[in-house]
Amino acid sequence: MNSPKTRVASSVGWSFLTRYSSKLIGMVNTLILARLLSPEDFGIVAMASIFINMLMAMTEAGIHLYVIRHKEDDNRIYNSAWTANLIQALVVALLMLLLAPYVADFFNQQALVEIIYCLALVRLLEGAKNIGIFIAQKQLNFRLDFKLSFYTKISSVIVTVALGFWLRSYWALVWGQVLSAIVGLVLSYTMFSYRPALSLYKWRDILRYSASTLPFSIGGFINGQADVIIVGRMATADFLGKYQMGLNLAGMFTRELMMPVVRGLLPNFAIVKETAEGKKFLAFAITGAVYVFVPLGVGLNAVAPEFVATLLGDKWLSVTPILAWFSLYTMMTGIMMFLGGQFLIVMGREKLSNRLVWMRSVILFSTIFLTLYLSDYHALPRSLFLSACVALPIVLLVVTRVLAFNLAQLLLQWIPPVLSALAMWMLIRWLPWPEWPMAIMLIVKVLAGALCYGVCVAVFYLLRGMPSDSLEAFLIRKLMPAR
Known part of the structure; x- marks a missing residue:
């Protein structure tokens, strides 16, 4: 068995x-x-x-x-x-x-x-x-x-x-x-x-x-569609198509990737949620999400020009800044999905989950209102990322307090993937690359970024003294089980 x-x-x-x-x-x-x-x-x-x-x-x-x-x-x-x-x-x-x-x-x-x-x-x-x-x-x-x-x-x-x-x-x-x-x-x-x-x-x-x-x-729905409704009402169908394309592509490599993970974990979590392993299970899942999806969101932001030019073509080039900002936005909303979404509902904490999602809605509406007041709908992708930067710490603080998580310990586990992703972004964006065709540059930058992220994570693991309860140690045990 x-x-x-x-x-x-x-x-x-x-x-x-x-x-x-x-x-x-x-x-x-x-x-x-x-x-x-x-x-x-x-x-x-x-x-x-x-x-x-x-x-x-x-x-x-x-x-x-x-x-x-x-x-x-x-x-x-x-x-x-x-x-x-x-x-x-x-x-x-x-x-x-x-x-x-x-x-x-x-x-x-x-x-x-x-x-x-x-x-x-x-x-x-x-x-x-x-x-x-x-x-x-x-x-x-x-x-x-x-x-x-x-x-x-x-x-x-x-x-x-x-x-x-x-x-x-x-x-x-x-x-x-x-x-x-x-x-x-x-x-x-x-x-x-x-x-x-x-x-x-x-x-x-x-x-x-x-x-x-x-x-x-x-x-x-409000968190995911309020901005799209406004764009659909105020902008042309042409701009809405580009806006939706950028949002969908960004979500495909970040938030959409999290959905199968949540879907696979939920039935297992429902079994252990009332045991001592339940809290450990959820904390480990959240940390794993950060390790995987932060580099994906940051990496997509870094290669957005090559990605759009190679895969969509010249008539979609104006999608590039939209995709760049949405890659970071969907990355952060995906992490919030882990923290305050379906796991809380399975635990029977529907009221907490409802309060968190509506808190995010208030922040989102405020951001959209200020953006339209100070600028126009073209600035919404960047503003939505800023709204996620405000909402994520609040969601993290509330969830960890209610579930009695050690917030400092959880954040310490996030430092290696976040810093490694930042190093990867700097390598892709700041390194002087040759003037090669966009398709070749996309492949080269993706491979270089993945290698940089993996090396940085390994270095941080060694500098921390190779802790046995870390995600890296878990993966090593899975990949190289003791004989």
């Missing part, structure tokens, strides 16, 4: 492979479409996505966490959870149909009406998916999750790219989502043996739970 650590490694590994294989395939899809479509096409679809994400946040039931936090395997709970997902999908789809004309008027884009009508079908299909995927995650079987995600994404990309070559319009993006939802629905019932049924078992408990997590969902 696997040990708990092996289960953690397996869960995170498969969840990471699921999420990031999907994201890598999606990135290839985006990069190809960026050559075929205009920033305006991406901006129009982004406007529809803003509206849909808002409805999702306002009706989010948090069913996957509800299933995970219940230790028992009860088909009645699974059926009720599937029923709640279906009801949410029906409500969202109906609201999409009713509000589509008003959304089109708000953004002054009448094409949004037909787009939203098509995406309402997507929401219905996604809501009807087999809940067996949540059961598999609860049972730490992330292999099936990977297969479902991989096959769905590959099918979607093939058709979307083909439609992009044919249509050369935003409809390629829309119909790609429709096909992805159809394939995902079919595969969810083909690959998972569980067959859900309509049920209202414990519906009051589900309703209370959903009500307790709804503020977190709405606050998360």
Whole structure:
């Protein structure tokens, strides 16, 4: 039988492979479409996505966490959870149909009406998916999750790219989502043996739970979409497309990478959360996130010019400063996701999680207001990074106090990755590089930065006396187990 650590490694590994294989395939899809479509096409679809994400946040039931936090395997709970997902999908789809004309008027884009009508079908299909995927995650079987995600994404990309070559319009993006939802629905019932049924078992408990997590969902939407809504309202579809492209690419290498880690850790954390190992488990996970994602965010900031020129092309060059600032912003918001997000909900601390996300919303709104008052929406990426610099210390202080963590000890563990990432940034940005083609320079700088970061982390590990309880020691034991 696997040990708990092996289960953690397996869960995170498969969840990471699921999420990031999907994201890598999606990135290839985006990069190809960026050559075929205009920033305006991406901006129009982004406007529809803003509206849909808002409805999702306002009706989010948090069913996957509800299933995970219940230790028992009860088909009645699974059926009720599937029923709640279906009801949410029906409500969202109906609201999409009713509000589509008003959304089109708000953004002054009448094409949004037909787009939203098509995406309402997507929401219905996604809501009807087999809940067996949540059961598999609860049972730490992330292999099936990977297969479902991989096959769905590959099918979607093939058709979307083909439609992009044919249509050369935003409809390629829309119909790609429709096909992805159809394939995902079919595969969810083909690959998972569980067959859900309509049920209202414990519906009051589900309703209370959903009500307790709804503020977190709405606050998360505000933190992630408030600036995009403002840009969509004030700017052109062309600028919104570039803004959204920069945000999505930055998140893909930072915040999106954290999602599979959280997804893999949550079921394991739910098992040990009430034991003495629970606090140690969470602290170790937070430190690991800093070691991995700080260099990714800082590194992407450093190579942003080469990245945009190589992968997106000349018509997207103005995305460079947007990507540079968003790489740092999404890095910091991802770390805050570890500190004050789903882990707290699994621990039963929904109120604390809600307060933290709304505190971040207040800081974000204040930042946006000051930015628009003193400048304009072009300065928002830099201002959002500054808002994260204010919010992160507050979230860190509150969480460590409530959970009785040693704040000083935790911060000391963060010093090596932060200083190593800074050294990497200085190497990439300040070293006089030859005038080689952008694609070659991107590869060279990425390799040089990775080597610099690894060497600096190793040096700090030696200078600290090779502590046995450090993340470096844990990795060495994993890679070179004692015989």
